[in-house]
Structure formats: structure tokens, C-alpha cells
Amino acid sequence: MAKRPTVYDVAEDAGVSIATVSFAFAKPERVKEETLRTVLASAARLGYVPSANARGLARGRVGALGLYSFDYLMRHAPAAATMDLNPPDGRLFPLYSDEVQRGVELECLTKGYALMLGAGTSSPHRPPIVDVAGRVDGLITFAGAADPKLLQQVSRRIPVIQLGGETGIPWAHTVLVDGRSAVRDLVGHLLTVHGHRDFVFIGDRAIPEIGQRYAGFAERLTEAGLTPPPPLPSRPDHDEQTARSVRPVLTRTPLPDVLVCSTDQEALAAIDTVHSAGLRVPEDIAVTGFDGIVAGRLSEPTLTTIRQPMQTVGRTAVQMVTSLIDGVALPEPPVALECRVSIGHSCGC
Amino acid sequence: MAKRPTVYDVAEDAGVSIATVSFAFAKPERVKEETLRTVLASAARLGYVPSANARGLARGRVGALGLYSFDYLMRHAPAAATMDLNPPDGRLFPLYSDEVQRGVELECLTKGYALMLGAGTSSPHRPPIVDVAGRVDGLITFAGAADPKLLQQVSRRIPVIQLGGETGIPWAHTVLVDGRSAVRDLVGHLLTVHGHRDFVFIGDRAIPEIGQRYAGFAERLTEAGLTPPPPLPSRPDHDEQTARSVRPVLTRTPLPDVLVCSTDQEALAAIDTVHSAGLRVPEDIAVTGFDGIVAGRLSEPTLTTIRQPMQTVGRTAVQMVTSLIDGVALPEPPVALECRVSIGHSCGC
DNA sequence: ATGAAAGCGCTAACAC
DNA sequence: GTGTTAGCGCTTTCAT
Numbered sequence: 056m057a058k059r060p061t062v063y064d065v066a067e068d069a070g071v072s073i074a075t076v077s078f079a080f081a082k083p084e085r086v087k088e089e090t091l092r093t094v095l096a097s098a099a100r101l102g103y104v105p106s107a108n109a110r111g112l113a114r115g116r117v118g119a120l121g122l123y124s125f126d127y128l129m130r131h132a133p134a135a136a137t138m139d140l141n142p143p144d145g146r147l148f149p150l151y152s153d154e155v156q157r158g159v160e161l162e163c164l165t166k167g168y169a170l171m172l173g174a175g176t177s178s179p180h181r182p183p184i185v186d187v188a189g190r191v192d193g194l195i196t197f198a199g200a201a202d203p204k205l206l207q208q209v210s211r212r213i214p215v216i217q218l219g220g221e222t223g224i225p226w227a228h229t230v231l232v233d234g235r236s237a238v239r240d241l242v243g244h245l246l247t248v249h250g251h252r253d254f255v256f257i258g259d260r261a262i263p264e265i266g267q268r269y270a271g272f273a274e275r276l277t278e279a280g281l282t283p284p285p286p287l288p289s290r291p292d293h294d295e296q297t298a299r300s301v302r303p304v305l306t307r308t309p310l311p312d313v314l315v316c317s318t319d320q321e322a323l324a325a326i327d328t329v330h331s332a333g334l335r336v337p338e339d340i341a342v343t344g345f346d347g348i349v350a351g352r353l354s355e356p357t358l359t360t361i362r363q364p365m366q367t368v369g370r371t372a373v374q375m376v377t378s379l380i381d382g383v384a385l386p387e388p389p390v391a392l393e394c395r396v397s398i399g400h401s402c403g404c
Numbered sequence: 405m406a407k408r409p410t411v412y413d414v415a416e417d418a419g420v421s422i423a424t425v426s427f428a429f430a431k432p433e434r435v436k437e438e439t440l441r442t443v444l445a446s447a448a449r450l451g452y453v454p455s456a457n458a459r460g461l462a463r464g465r466v467g468a469l470g471l472y473s474f475d476y477l478m479r480h481a482p483a484a485a486t487m488d489l490n491p492p493d494g495r496l497f498p499l500y501s502d503e504v505q506r507g508v509e510l511e512c513l514t515k516g517y518a519l520m521l522g523a524g525t526s527s528p529h530r531p532p533i534v535d536v537a538g539r540v541d542g543l544i545t546f547a548g549a550a551d552p553k554l555l556q557q558v559s560r561r562i563p564v565i566q567l568g569g570e571t572g573i574p575w576a577h578t579v580l581v582d583g584r585s586a587v588r589d590l591v592g593h594l595l596t597v598h599g600h601r602d603f604v605f606i607g608d609r610a611i612p613e614i615g616q617r618y619a620g621f622a623e624r625l626t627e628a629g630l631t632p633p634p635p636l637p638s639r640p641d642h643d644e645q646t647a648r649s650v651r652p653v654l655t656r657t658p659l660p661d662v663l664v665c666s667t668d669q670e671a672l673a674a675i676d677t678v679h680s681a682g683l684r685v686p687e688d689i690a691v692t693g694f695d696g697i698v699a700g701r702l703s704e705p706t707l708t709t710i711r712q713p714m715q716t717v718g719r720t721a722v723q724m725v726t727s728l729i730d731g732v733a734l735p736e737p738p739v740a741l742e743c744r745v746s747i748g749h750s751c752g753c
Numbered sequence: 754a755t756g757a758a759a760g761c762g763c764t765a766a767c768a769c
Numbered sequence: 770g771t772g773t774t775a776g777c778g779c780t781t782t783c784a785t
Contacts, residue, residue, distance in 0.1 A: 059561045061778055072756045077780060080530060087754060102560035105530065107538040108457040108466055109778035118456055119520070119539070139713035140744040142696055148506055149498050149698075155499055160521060169536060170521040171468070173513045181429060181454065187518060189456040190468070212408045213450035332762045347491055349498075349698055364488035395489040410762055421772045426764060436770060458762035461777045 060101040069097040074314060080105065106167075117343065119169040120376060121191035122159050123184050124152050125200045125292075145350035146323065151365060152197060155218060156350070158196060158369020166377055168192075181231045188213060193376035195369075198229070199264070214379035216372045219264045228385055230372050230392070234264060237361045237394035238271030241343060242315065244396060246279050249341065249403050251312035255304055256286045257297065257325060258317025272315055289317070294324040301328040310340050313402070319344035319351045319360055326354065326401065337403040347397055356400035363394050409450040418446040420482070429454060456518075468518040469725060470540035471508050472533050473501050474549045474641075494699035495672065500714060501546060503697070504567060507551035507718025508544060515726055517541075536560060542725035544718075547578070548611070561568025563728035565721045570611045577734055579721050579741070583613060583694065586710045586743035587620030589666065590692060593701050593745060595628050598690065598752050604653055605635045606646065606674060614666045617694060621664055638666070643673040650677040659689050666692035668700045668709055675703065675750065686752040696746055705749035 062073040069076065071094060078085050079094040086094070111117030133139040133147075148158075156172075163170040171191050173183070184201040188194050188209040196206065198220025209215060210226040217229045245251045256272050258265045273283035287300040297316075305313060305328070314329075315380075316322035322344030326336050336342050336356055344351055347362030371392065375385060398404050411422040418425070420443060428435050428443040435443070446452075460466030469753040482496075498506075505521075512519040520540050522532070533550040537543050537558040545555065548568025559575040566578045594600045605621050607614045622632035636649040646665075653660060656676070663678075665671035671693030675685050685691050685705055691720060693700055696711030720741065724734060747753050 059778095063778080073779080074757080074781080075755060078755085081780080085754075090754080099557065102557045104534055104558055104561045105538050106461070106778050107535060108460045109761090110538075110780070111457045112455070112461055112763090113780040115761070117539075133715055136713050136716040136741065140711050140742070142701060142711055142746050145698060148503070153506070154497070157502070164522045169539060172509060172519040172521060174553045185453055186456065189454050189459075190466075191516060208448065208451045209453055212453045257409075349494060349702075352491060352494075352702060353698075362489050362491060364485050366482055367485040367488045378783080392485065393489070397491050408762095412762080422763080422770055423765085423773080427771085432765080434770075439770080455762050458777090459764070461779090462762080462764040464777070 056287040061106075062103075064101055064246065065094065065098050065103050068101060069094045099177060111141035116192050116380075117190065118167070119171050119191045120159075120163055120202045120373065121171045121194040122156060123187055123194065123196040123200055124156065125197060142242055145348070145353045146320075149349055150320070151318070151348055151363070153348045154365035155197075155369040158371075159373055160369075161366065162370040162373035165228030166373065168373075168377070180282070193380050195372045195376060214376050216375050216379075218368060218372060221263045228389070230368050230375065231389050231395055232264070232363055232368060233391040234268045234361070234363075235271035236273075237396060238268045238315075238345070239275040241359075241361055241396050242272055242275040244398075245313055245315075245341070245343070245402060246275070249312070251341065252281065253309070253311040253313075254281070255284060255311045255314050256317070257289045257300060257314055257321055258286055259288060259290055260286045268317050286317075289321050291318040291320040294320075296326070297321045297324040298328045301325050302332065305332045305340070306330065310334075313341035313343065316342065316344050319346040319348045319358060322358055322360065322401070323350060323354055326356075327357075328367060336401055341403050342401045344401075351399065354401075359399040359404065360397050361394050362397045364392050367392055408455075409452045410455075410586050410747070411452075413450055414443065414447050414452050418443045423591065432433070465541050465729075466539065467516070468540045469508075469512055469722065470520045470536040470550055471505060471522075472536055472543065472545040473505065473522065474546060494697070494702045495669075498698055500667070500695045500697055500712070501670070503714035504546075504718040507720075508722055509718075510715065511719040511722035517720065517722070517726070522557075534558060536615075538547030542722045542729050544725060547613070548684045563725050564704040565724050565728075567717060567721060570612045576726070577724055579717050579724065580738050581613070581712055581717060582740040582742055583617045583712075584620035584623075585708070587617045587664075588624040588746060590625040590708075590710055590745050591621055594662055594664075594690070594692070594751060595624070596629075598661070600690065601630065602658070602660040602662075603630070604660045604663050605666070606638045606649060606663055606670055607635055608637060608639055609635045611722070617666050635666075638670050640669040643669075646670045647674040647677045650674050651681065654678065654681045654683060654689070659683075662690035662692065665691065665693050668695040668697045668707060671707055671709065671750070672699060672703055673696060675705075675707075681717060685750055690752050691750045700748065703750075708748040708751035709746050710743050711746040713741050716741055 062076045066073045066076045079091050184205050193214045195216045197218045207226050217227045258374045260266045260269045269286050276283040289297040289300050314325050322342050325342050329336050344358050344360035347360050351358030351360050411425045415425045428440050437602045533554050542563045544565045546567045556575050564576045609615045609618045618635050625632040638646040638649050647719045665676050671691050674691050678685050693707050693709035696709050700707030700709050
């Protein structure tokens with residue numbers, strides 16, 4: 056690690072100017088064949104690795120995108136190495152956000168962008184999201200992961216794409232997913248195939264995406280001549296909160312037919328709650344989710360859910376930011392990605 | 405995106421010098437209370453986002469680590485959005501490397517480092533790994549993912565940690581996993597619990613980690629008075645190659661008792677091959693793997709395997725690079741992480 | 754075809 | 770406590 060060689064070192068070693076070294080790497084055709092060879096040879100011998108930061112500074116573009124996720128990532132760590140040895144149940148990894156991230160990674164690679172994740176030194180005046188933003192040409196963030204005020208500030212510097220969340224925010228574009236009609240389909244399945252009539256919805260309608268799902272739920276029930284119940288409060292990242300909402304429901308007589316949950320994580324928590332109340336899924340009560348995460352396929356019973364095209368969501372986001380970076384306007388109105396009902400055993404099928 | 409505000413803009417707006425702006429963010433205590441407020445207010449109003457690149461350039465450290473993975477990531481993408489809607493079988497994601505990556509991500513976050521993934525502009529003279537290396541303070545790479553020559557070159561500039569692969573390479577440190585004794589345990593299980601005697605090993609002994617696994621295999625068989633067979637050629641990322649090695653084995657009379665595979669991916673490919681030959685696992689022949697990936701728990705039958713502490717591998721790597729960055733020498737000799745046998749149905753249990 | 758020189762945005766002495 | 774200034778390593782006109 057002695058002293059990191061720079062253009063100057065290479066230039067001196069090759070007996071040329073730093074400009075020539077720069078050209079040798081950037082526009083080889085502008086340099087005489089022989090000079091090129093000399094320069095490249097010196098570079099290789101010295102172990103020259105160009106500083107992408109300096110290049111970024113000089114050019115005004117660094118060639119990297121940023122992805123900012125929830126910090127509850129942190130909570131999904133095995134506490135000790137021995138825990139890591141027991142096959143995990145998928146309740147921790149991979150989650151929805153991980154599959155989206157994978158899509159982002161893939162698209163970045165194909166497009167030749169490096170991807171910057173998470174964040175650094177949380178000095179009081181430089182919050183993580185700002186830190187990431189300062190390192191990249193464009194930013195993708197999960198809705199709700201960062202303070203909207205900061206996001207807005209960041210969006211004055213670089214394009215920002217939000218995954219999920221409200222559309223129509225002037226300073227951020229979003230990738231849309233059509234959860235509403237998928238939930239309509241799912242409720243239709245529960246109504247017609249299973250003959251369910253007594254529905255419970257679990258989830259926080261205040262989250263825009265969940266609001267859409269609830270809308271689909273309510274619409275379909277209304278069409279069937281039923282009165283949609285208000286949603287029961289719950290959060291995907293808070294199993295105990297979900298349990299608190301589910302428990303009272305399980306004492307009703309008669310039991311409702313089905314718990315329609317706004318995410319798979321909540322559905323899995325609900326199933327746990329049902330089980331610990333001594334009841335069975337789906338015999339006593341059916342449960343459905345939304346997302347299509349891996350854990351839903353490892354659960355007992357397997358989860359009936361709605362699958363989002365998670366990787367495609369990530370890829371789409373990358374396509375959107377890179378367009379904006381290149382100064383290309385996004386198509387209006389934005390296309391909403393399609394979801395699909397995925398039948399498991401938890402609905403009674 | 406108009407014009408990105410810089411320290412100069414903030415300084416002018418706040419009526420101070422750029423140094424004061426810099427201090428306001430870096431060492432707030434060194435600035436008078438009132439000045440601090442003024443500066444922060446200007447910064448907020450202008451939408452100032454500090455450039456991490458410029459800071460990195462000036463300080464000689466950027467506060468980011470790099471992770472370089474296999475480029476066969478690219479092949480693991482759903483070809484179309486509709487494919488993405490069908491619940492995947494886990495054969496594509498998450499793989500071994502994804503779980504390790506997760507560990508790297510988590511540890512980076514807790515340590516306040518940003519994480520740079522994959523790479524960019526493959527100009528002929530700036531290969532991806534060099535590109536990543538030019539953006540970070542330390543690099544983690546999967547063994548075999550990059551050209552050793554380039555790695556060596558990079559290691560002159562920043563510390564490099566290799567995941568798996570040979571130890572004793574002077575220019576790179578590696579995270580060790582004790583696969584050998586775990587395979588010994590697994591073979592012991594197959595010998596004593598199932599009474600197997602006729603073993604087949606599938607995997608490429610030339611890959612250092614796999615070589616270790618084969619060593620454990622051979623040792624344990626020898627102890628039991630059996631003669632270990634030579635390994636059958638195979639690669640984790642090449643199902644057809646695995647199939648070609650397995651097919652001839654299935655025509656032997658009598659059939660071998662068990663196929664001990666060097667990775668889960670090869671084991672899953674082997675199971676497919678057995679099935680398409682019209683045979684059953686484990687009734688006709690048992691199969692075991694190594695790694696403990698998610699797909700092994702979704703397969704039919706579930707896979708008996710050896711679970712690596714994948715997240716811990718990633719976290720350990722981060723701890724190692726950051727130590728090196730801070731100028732702290734690594735303990736000698738390196739500790740090898742422990743693996744554990746994970747029983748599924750594919751061994752006959 | 755190659756070199757000289759002016760930045761890119763920020764940090765860190767050092768001076769006031 | 771705050772301002773001046775010299776770089777950090779590279780790109781990029783503009784000359785030659």
C-alpha cells in the first residue's frame with residue numbers, strides 16, 4: 056500500500072505528460088501506438104489504479120447509482136455466528152426489499168453503473184441518505200426509508216426515484232405497481248372458489264401502496280354486495296403489533312373466514328398468532344398475503360399471496376434514473392407493473 | 405438539478421468563508437453557535453449536498469468498501485417481467501454469494517462504510533474490478549471472480565480480502581471456512597446412520613475450497629477402511645456439466661449409495677438428473693450438498709447439506725479490511741469459521 | 754500527436 | 770473563531 060501511484064507517477068515513468076496518460080486510458084486511438092504501449096506498460100508495472108473519485112470530480116459524473124434501503128436491515132442480522140449456522144426460515148432474508156435490490160444490481164451491471172449501497176458516517180449534519188447522495192449520479196430509495204425533507208433536498212442535486220409511495224410528488228418519480236387489481240382478483244378467488252363472506256383486512260392504509268391494496272379489497276367486496284370492514288392496524292416490520300390486531304379477531308363467534316393481509320410478513324405473523332391461539336390455517340381460518348417473498352414458500356402452510364415482479368421493479372427504477380441522468384424525460388403517464396395471484400395452501404386450496 | 409450547490413455557494417449565501425462551511429459540517433463545535441446556524445440554514449435552503457468524491461480526494465479516504473462478485477450474476481436474471489411474476493424456485497436467488505453479500509452489507513452499515521458493488525465502464529484498459537478498486541478504501545472479492553493478476557495489481561493500492569480460495573497468497577488475505585471437518589462429519593453420518601459404503605464425490609478438486617471438502621471426504625472414507633474414489637468433474641454454475649458426470653453413474657450395477665456433491669447447486673442439478681433417469685432420491689440413491697442455500701430447503705426432497713455461516717463470512721471479511729485500512733495487522737494464523745451438518749430428506753433421513 | 758494549465762469541490766494547515 | 774491557500778488525482782480545452 057506504499058504510496059498509491061497516480062497519473063503523475065505513470066507519466067514520469069513513461070516519459071510523457073499526464074495528459075497523455077489520461078488519453079491513453081480514455082481515448083487510446085488519440086495516442087500513437089508506441090506511446091500507448093509505453094504508457095500501459097508503466098501503468099501495469101507501477102500497479103496504477105485510476106481514482107474514480109478524481110475522475111468523477113473532474114467530469115461531474117461518477118458513474119455510480121445509489122440505493123437507499125430501510126435501516127431495519129440492521130435488525131435482520133444473526134446475532135452470533137452459531138445462529139448463522141442454523142438454516143434460517145427465510146423470515147429474515149431475503150425480504151421484499153432484497154429481491155428488489157437484486158433487480159437494481161442486475162440492471163446497474165448491465166448498464167455499466169456501479170452501485171452504492173447504504174450509507175456512511177452519520178455525522179449529525181450529514182445523514183446517511185445525504186451521504187449516499189453525495190457519492191452518486193442518481194438515487195433510488197424505498198418509500199419511507201428516508202426523511203422526505205432530505206429527499207427533496209437531495210433531489211435538487213441528482214434525480215431521485217422512489218420505490219412505492221405516492222405518485223405525483225413533484226420532486227421524485229416513482230415506480231408503480233398495480234396492487235389494486237391484483238387484490239381484487241385475490242378477493243374474487245376467495246369469494247367464488249372458497250365461498251368466503253366474512254373478511255378481515257390487516258394493514259396500514261396510510262401507507263400509499265397499502266392504501267391501494269385496501270382499495271382493491273373494498274371495491275371487490277362492495278361489488279359482491281358485502282360491506283368492507285375497516286383495516287386493522289399493523290406494520291410489516293412489527294410482528295407484535297400484528298399479533299395484537301389479530302388476537303381479538305380470533306375470539307369472535309363465528310370466526311371470520313379469512314384474514315387478508317397487506318404484506319407477506321404480516322400474513323406470516325398472523326399465521327403464527329392463529330397457531331398460538333390453538334387454531335389451524337386454513338381449516339379454521341384462511342390467511343393471505345402480498346409480495347411473494349421466499350418465506351411464504353417455506354412456511355407451513357405455504358402462503359397464498361400476490362406476487363409482485365420485484366426484480367422488475369428494481370430494474371425499472373434503474374432505467375428511470377439513468378434516463379433522467381441522460382436528460383431524457385420519463386414517459387407520461389408512468390406504466391404500472393402488473394402483479395399476479397399466487398395460490399398456496401393458506402387459503403384452503 | 406439546475407446547478408449543484410457547492411461549499412462556495414453556501415459560503416457566499418451565509419457570508420462566511422468556505423473553510424467555515426467545511427468546519428460547520430465536520431467539526432460543529434469549532435464554530436460559533438450563531439455562525440453554525442446561519443451556515444446550516446443556507447445549506448438547507450440551497451439544497452446543499454456535500455460531494456463525497458471531493459472529500460475523498462482531499463482526505464485520501466472515501467469511506468467506502470467494494471465488493472466484487474461473479475459476473476454470472478448476469479445470467480440469473482428473469483428474462484421478462486412475466487417470468488418475474490412466477491414464484492421462483494430459489495435456484496437463482498438467493499445463492500451462496502448473495503447470503504455472503506448480505507453479511508458484507510450489514511457489517512458495512514454498522515461500521516459506517518458505504519458499499520460499492522460490481523462495476524462499471526469496462527473500457528478495454530479499465531476492467532470492472534479495477535474500476536471498483538478505484539472508488540474504495542478496501543476491496544472484498546470472491547475467489548475466482550477476478551483475474552489474479554489484476555487483483556495483485558489492485559492490492560498495491562488498497563487492502564484486498566479474498567473470500568475462499570487459497571491462503572498464503574502474499575498479496576491477499578482470505579476468510580477461511582473449515583469445510584474439511586464438516587464433510588468428515590457428514591460422511592460419518594452417511595456411514596454410520598445409513599450404512600452407506602459406495603460413495604461418489606462430485607466437484608472440482610482444483611478449486612481450493614472444494615479441494616478441502618474432498619480431503620475431508622477422502623479422509624473419513626479411508627478411516628472407515630474404504631477407498632475414496634476420485635472426484636467426478638463438475639462446476640456449480642454449469643448444471644449440464646454436472647448432469648454429464650452423473651448420468652453414467654446411474655447406469656452402474658449396483659447403484660452407488662450416495663452422491664456427495666461439493667455444493668448445493670451441484671446437488672440440486674444431480675437430483676434433477678437422477679429424477680430424469682426415472683430414479684428416486686433418496687430411495688434409489690442419496691444425494692448431499694454443501695452451503696445451505698435457500699433452494700435446498702425448497703427442493704423436493706429437501707437437501708441434506710452442510711451449512712456455511714455465510715453472513716458471518718461476509719461480516720468477517722469486512723472486519724478484516726477495515727482493520728487493514730486502519731493499519732491494524734491481522735491475527736496470525738487466521739481463524740477458520742465452523743460449518744455444520746444440516747439434515748434434510750435427501751440422505752434418507 | 755502531445756503538452757501546459759485551468760479547474761472539479763473539498764480538507765487541512767497555517768495565518769490572522 | 771474565521772479566512773487564505775495549497776493541494777488531492779484526473780479531465781479537458783487550447784496551444785504547439
